[in-house]
Amino acid sequence: MFTDNNYNLTNGNIITLNDIVPIANTITVSNNRIESINSPNSRYKSIDLNGLTVLPGLVDSHFHLSNFGKRLEMINLKGLQSIQEVFDVVNEKINEVGPKTFIHGFGWDQTRWNTQEFPTNDILDYFTDNPIILTRIDGHSLWTNKAAINLSTYTDDLISPEGGDIINQCIFIDNAMDAIRAIIPKNSIEETTRWIKTAANKAMTWGITNVHDAWQDPLIFESINNLSESNELPIRCYGMVGASYLELISDMLNNGHYINKNYTVRAVKAFIDGALGSRGAALLEPYSDAPNSCGLTLISHDEFLDIASKCSEANFQLCTHAIGDKGNRMVIDVYSKYFKEDYRWRIEHAQMITYEDMLRCQQFQIVPSMQPSHCTSDMRWMKDRIGEHRTHRISRWKTFADLGLPIPGGSDCPIEDGNPLFEYYAAITRKDHDGFPEGGWHPDEILDRMSALKMFTTWAAYGEFSEKKRGKIEIGFDADFTVLNNDITSCEPEEILHTDVIMTIVGGKIVYSKL
Template sequence: MRRITCLVISLGLSASAIADTLYTNMKGYTLTSPAGENAVLQQFSTMLVENGKVQAIGGETLAQRFADTDSTVDMNGKTVLPGLTDAHGHIQSLGNSLLQVDLRDTESVSDAVQKVRSYAKEQQEIEWITGRGWNQEQWKNKVFPSAANLDEVVSDRPVWLMRVDAHAGWANSEALRRAGIDKNTVSPEGGEIIRDEQGNPTGVLVDNAMQLVEDIIPEPSLQQQRAAYELAFQHLVKLGITSVHDAGINSDEISIYKGLHNQGRMPLRVYGMIAATEPKLAQLLAEGPYETRDQKLAIRSVKIYADGALGSRGAALIEPYSDDHDNHGLMVTSEKKIQELYKLIIPHGFQINTHAIGDRANRVVLDNMAEVYDELGGRNLRNRIEHAQIVHPDDLKRFTELNLIASMQPTHATSDKNMAEDRLGSERMAGAYAWQTLLDEGTVIAAGSDFPVELANPFYGLHAAVTRQDRDNMPSGGWYAEEKMSLEQALRSFTIDAAYSAWQEQSLGSLEPGKWADFIVLEQDPFAVDASQIWQTQVEQTYVAGERVY
């Protein structure tokens, strides 16, 4: 049952206190501290904001007490929620994807090829044709595309198109030629060059093999990179996202963030995870955690890739794929290297966030985390497993035993439902996308989207979490419906629990006194509509630190 209380919470203000803005006549909801299963959902109709922070929330009594405030805003009965956090996204990739050919909704390889043709015709001056979003599982034949498909429409310029999950790429022959990939090229460790029956590369590269092409694509200029970030920022605040955990940034991107922040060009908050592949990782760790005074930018974690993705059969599995009996997936980072990274990072007090999708990868992370805790400590660093999609049922309880946060993306389940059981078989589904099981064990779930792998709209995520259905509300009753979240749990995972997963719950994630006034105004009340309609929720206004940014 949902617990909602309605009361006045304040910082002990007197009637003579000077306030910036009093917001009245709203349907406000917030989870209140502490984070996790003991958080309580509270409802309020009035909120007092001063100097960018919440001073009090309450009802009519609070409104009357500060009725003479210079700035009073009547919210006209609109619904107000804390600003939503996406606990796993890729901001520069999102900005880039908004500038590239978009293949997300293609229904066949020919459909994708025609989009590439149109884009290439419009962008005659671009040396490399790049794009993202194809997913062969949405195509009728469900097979990987080939370079020959692309050569039909673009043969004089290189083409490189990332799969929707960013764990496979599709190249035309010119891109393969420039990368020096031919029949004799050996697949790198943790990657695979897909080949035809004669051993020739087909044009699809999986996981670490993608670097063979990506390393030769010209770097965008600093100006182009900044433009991509700002385009992504604008996109995100329109969706009600006020904070993002950027999952894997390098030193150059850290510098860009610092520059944008110094110029006042960051309308939202970013919690950056340093990419474990960053050559300057040891130096950045030695410099210690970084956080700006206004908490717009914080860097105190490291992102490690353990394996690949399920859709491209790169997720590392204990037993072979049910639809590819000779394939166990890929460990993108070796177990030895993972152990070395853990031992490097923990002494510096940085949080470790490890991408693990398959049950083997999750077990490797759990085993190595337990081992390094015994040797070095680090249990209280709020370490996370990013995705935690397929976990052996015996390992689910180990998340709480090892004090690990599950950073999960609800729309992954509804996007994967048409292929996950093919990949895994029915028995392994017992530990797949197991949100409620993890919550019942006491595990904190930090929710996100993994944009641009999935669409960034957090209400799509809330809908998927509550219904286990896609936006056509299929399948009826929900996919493995026993793992649904309640709306309260789902909202918690996008707000205070996401803040907790970044060590920020004391200042973000809820509309409690003393915290930043990050909030959104909605055109409908998610708690008052049928769950099937949650994804349709529109954001009318977004505020960060009391300032309207959308």
């Protein structure tokens, strides 16, 4: 692979997102940065791109490195169409590993099944010798068996904790998951490091140059920090420390923003509610298919105020998961109390929100960090879940953009696939990969192609305070590029799904190449 630090990329279709030179044919790289545009340096070697398209390095603004790597080693339940299929996959795994072994799976989704109902406890209780923990596709509920429950602190009456729910004696939602997760053997530093390396290496093949890692515990922090220090982290990472890790947060807030080569930590991640798929998202009005429930609130008002106060004092960014319209309103209520210029506090997902609260986001300069594929994954059952009269509140990208709010784009991988081209496609079509529905779901919220591209470049850079050095192809900026075999700003939408990444370049280093 080409390893020179000084070189020209020539004969390219270079989309800069730079108003002065919006389209270029040559970039010159020197010492990890962009030296010139359209003025090749004759002293440097050149790479002829033969018309390939070059974009500013693509960023996933909501990713889970460790979980992605870990779940590649679990039973894959994504896409399974019935309870029977899940049962068969679990049975096959147990026959492979034998009794007493923990069985972990990820990705089941009851909305894909004919019944669309949560499973009952008799299914997994068939397996008496193996504790089984299967995580739903949204990460907000677990399906488990009696063998696992018996290892936990739960008693036979299975009382739901505050901010959680237990259904059918086997489905544990949001805060109810904590006691089940506590029985899982602790991860080691070696395992965590392996998962992160696996995830980062996969991400760079998707053209990703940077991820915003949206929940870091002390082990993840140590692993990523060690990888960055030893130059084994091939992409950049912007870390959000999990709000429940008080000791790590205290150290961070006391010592200030942390930067170690490709790794930066200056944000805290909190949760206000759950997800729509498991009916844990906090709604202003009851669920249409569960009229006695408005969802769950996962943190008390006082606890959230305390986190916000500490972040404000230390000048740390606060990034809060909020999906339901009530959840988003609760976050905005607290953020408004600590508003100051350029604080850039983020709402992660902002999936369901009223227009009145969007105006408050504009007023308080709140940054909506959104994942386009959440819309296209959830749209088929959304009418049943919240009613036709509320579906217009879902994934309001165009309205946010029209209000002048930058929208960092991401995938929430491994919840979604993680390929940023799939996210871009969803943003400009509001269709699934089969082209459904014709015209797009709530097409008034479709983004134009350049705005969608900004979600994963300039707006993503803004979401991590790096817009003065990344997110565009501009002289003096970091040399982060994604090279494609297709111009996704002008090709047929369906072609985007089949576009190949040819090179990924991070700080001038070619970390992935098919050339």
